[in-house]
Amino acid sequence: MSTASAATGFSFDHLRQRHAGLWQAYIEHEFVCRLGKASLPEASFRHYLQQDYRFLIHFARAWGLAVYKSPDLFELRRAFDALKAIVDTELELHVGFCRQWGISEQALAELEEARETLAYTRFVLDCGHRGDLLDLHVALAPCLIGYGEIANRLLARSTTVLEGNPYREWIEMYAGEDFQSAMHDELAWLDRALAGVSRERFEQLAALFRDATRLEIDFWQMGLNAA
Numbered sequence: 001m002s003t004a005s006a007a008t009g010f011s012f013d014h015l016r017q018r019h020a021g022l023w024q025a026y027i028e029h030e031f032v033c034r035l036g037k038a039s040l041p042e043a044s045f046r047h048y049l050q051q052d053y054r055f056l057i058h059f060a061r062a063w064g065l066a067v068y069k070s071p072d073l074f075e076l077r078r079a080f081d082a083l084k085a086i087v088d089t090e091l092e093l094h095v096g097f098c099r100q101w102g103i104s105e106q107a108l109a110e111l112e113e114a115r116e117t118l119a120y121t122r123f124v125l126d127c128g129h130r131g132d133l134l135d136l137h138v139a140l141a142p143c144l145i146g147y148g149e150i151a152n153r154l155l156a157r158s159t160t161v162l163e164g165n166p167y168r169e170w171i172e173m174y175a176g177e178d179f180q181s182a183m184h185d186e187l188a189w190l191d192r193a194l195a196g197v198s199r200e201r202f203e204q205l206a207a208l209f210r211d212a213t214r215l216e217i218d219f220w221q222m223g224l225n226a227a
């Protein structure tokens with residue numbers, strides 16, 4: 001079969017539209033809405049922050065896997081830079097952020113991993129082990145693109161409270177320039193890669209996207225349930 005003629009011009013938008021209901025449930029989750037209205041219980045946020053520390057460690061491993069799966073120097077550099085950013089910057093920021101919330105580094109190190117964290121992170125790593133770089137990127141897409149979209153929506157909404165909101169820093173971090181530019185790079189990467197896939201391949205990838213989005217929803221719900 002000719003691969004060139006099978007290309008159907010897919011993009012990230014097609015993935016999002018394919019599972020629009022789930023995507024909505026993720027980016028409009030009650031955890032997110034209450035975070036914007038400053039009505040999220042602090043116990044929920046604290047539990048989320050602790051588990052997110054574990055999440056970020058596995059997320060760094062996923063970029064390590066992307067380094068390994070990179071077929072050329074361009075991709076290798078890109079994955080390596082993302083891995084470095086998480087290890088050198090994001091995790092440092094996260095530990096500092098947790099400290100402000102009364103969670104010590106010692107407590108983070110001793111933390112028991114929740115089932116939701118286990119399920120989500122190992123799912124992403126499995127996608128990368130079984131598949132190629134595109135499978136891995138699609139499994140990471142709800143994380144990389146969802147959070148940017150969530151923060152943008154919160155800032156655009158009139159019901160969002162910033163003044164005195166204990167979660168303000170979190171919202172502004174994901175709406176910030178560094179994070180938004182990483183999100184746009186990832187969108188461009190995905191659009192480029194998806195443009196050449198067949199319909200059959202798209203459906204395979206959409207199933208990974210669906211499951212990763214479901215696991216993001218469970219991650220929010222885990223936080224809500226902690227209060």
Ligand SMILES: Cc1ncc(C[n+]2csc(CCO)c2C)c(N)n1
Pocket residue numbers: 052055056059085086090142143144145147148182216219
């Ligand atoms: C459960 C969970 N999902 C997504 C993110 C967001 N996130 C984590 S790492 C990263 C990329 C930054 O280089 C982004 C956007 C999170 N923190 N926790």
